[in-house]
Amino acid sequence: MKARSLYKLQFLNLAIFLALFSFSYSQDEITGDGGKGYDLFQANCTACHQVDGLLIGPELRNVVTRVKEEGGKGREWLHAWIKDNKALRESGDAYANALYEKYNKQEMLAFPALSEQDIDDILTYTSNPEAGQAAYEEAKKAAADKLAAEKAAKANAGGGVSSGVVIVGFFILAVLLVWILSRLNALVKLTRAQELTSEEEMAAFDFAKFIEKYNTVFKLSLVGLVLLTLFGLFNFMMGIGVDKGYEPEQPIYFSHQVHAGVQGIDCQYCHSSAKYGKVSGIPSPDLCMNCHKTIKEYKGDYYEEHLVESGKFASADDVKAFYTGEIQKMYKAIGWDPATNQYTGEQRGIEWVRIHNMPDFVYFSHAQHVVAGEKAILKAIADGTIPNAEELNLPQNSQVCFACHGDVSKMDEVKMANQFTMGWCIECHRTTEVDMSNEYNSQYYAELHEKLKKEYGDGAKITVDAIGGLECGKCHY
Template structure:
């Protein structure tokens, strides 16, 4: 009996040690919540939990390395902190992984402490369940779905009301005509016989007034035609649908991506080109789904955004499962929004570099309640607030001239101070009405040959 109890105690101790060792091995001695933050900050560029990105999926990685390579958590610590040194030491499993993933070298994280790595491994072993969306978020998500039926109902009510009003007006006119007919006297009937009954008779009787009215109508018609011609090609507010949905509000607004990261030639070239799909893939090679639940447009859900990312993969021939290009690409037919006429010369670099601060200062002076921080916004509007890009200004000749007349050139910067050294005083005397201020117009900004050649 004593012997049995003795063995029973030993068995319980062994089971306890086994459980504690197992829990420690599988990453449960870390903090999964802190591990989630560290994972997002350090790992998501190359890894996801449940699918391969550049590197393998990391969910259950502790158990996987034990099964595949017979290594423990200490090996993972060495691999994460300095996998290059681990491979150089001749570690068989480390070199097998390196070969398996096309010799893609993993970043080294010597800055992570053992506690940090334990927290990350705890997160990959047992990720915390996502928090349920708040009531406000649900209301926002369903706003788009309910908006369309509500708008349709309102439209129907308005149409029915207008038809009812039209019917009532017709009935009133009929009744008034009947009353007028019944109320006509013999004297009034006699007068009606003498009234003008044709346009010819009216013109002969009132020809002076008629000629005057025709002259006025001719002038108004000529003005209307001229005004119509002047607005040909002016498409302020134009915002076409694109083959791949791209929200500048998400990228430039929410994510704070610099305009010139994608439109790189705007700073050093004449034209601000449409970014190639390879530029998109710089980020979306690892971002294969939309996870910014804090911002979704009304009527759009995660599935919509994920589908648009898949269009990028189809255009570039990227296989997210194999993490490689297939070579089967598809052209993307973007709809151009801003298009200068062929007879107009406009150089982006001249405005973005030479005129950057002058344009920003001029715009903010004229719009104190709507200031800008990037020169692009002076012409293209606050594009970081647009989900669908639209033409924000007229882009007419008059619009450009007005900008040249009011934008003051910075004569104190190194280039202008030296270039206009002998011209500075002369310009101040030539344009005293501006209080000595030198505008773009004063240095040739209104010369025809600057924009037309």
């Protein structure tokens, strides 16, 4: 009896302990993945918050401890606030209402779509932002490595048909060569022999006859194999570096649609070096400030509807608040205080992620295409003869840039619109008719032009390949 009740008591103890433990665990312990938290924070919160310093909302470094110390609130409150701060305020929560008053009744967005785990991840990140960011970058690198490996595997599989054929071709070729060599060797031996046995004579005769009979077959298959090998090599070179669709995340959400589309700012206002040199260049922050010293908020009508449809933002106003947040982010990077209209001297710069990037051994000049080639390329756009014309589906009043970059004025985030491969350059050079009337071409190619006229007649089309657009040295150093 006694032992039994003791047993019971122990059980009860254990149960209470477990209950308490799980209670305290679910109530207060915040265990999340700071790396995921960093990502979620960047995607949802940076329009209004930073980890350090006031933006539209308060800084969020150590917000868990702050909320505990200042309001005596824990995990549950934080979850309720982040999910729907308005509902929390309306429920009469004094601390929530005090916060709202303190920040001039600026309304924070509701995040009903964030899961409990998501919120824990974000809060874990705010408790140690450096660790969170490091974890994120590590995870991203691992993912990128994996993707690169998959891409390489896919490229291998894609090229598998032609390279497989080439390998089989080489194998057959090798066997054939060995066989022929051995026969020739035998022949040489025969010619050296003093006397031929009738058997040897027969064999030599048979082989000579055999070669004679199948001579054309041998020659043809050799030619075929060589062609096949070249074809494989050519395809391999033409398809290298396919990055169509590449669209990295930028440090500031800068929309080309807003600037080049809605506002109609000329591409070359920002990418001014395209006219004069090899590169188009990315505008410096100073250029942004030409306009943004006065444009401090986003007040336009345009917004990305898909951001609301996808549930990323609750309403059009929230998207616009996000745009405004990005302008604030730009000030921060540039080191500009919009309140005092002065530079703070704390310039961090904006590290735009490069999207298009040719290998070093390729020479590509914007000026050649944007200035000398402008008329020709605009005509090719209108005629629909540029590579990939159907998919690009360019408007009639296109700018020259669109032929290669697609209609950037309709992209919020720039992405690669074409396969920037050798095959692509060459396709356009084969089909695009050169504008012989421009000054550059009429001087440079006067002689060639005369010659071509004689060869093909007066009205003949002269495409870029005719002026050397397929010569290796024109595109390669």
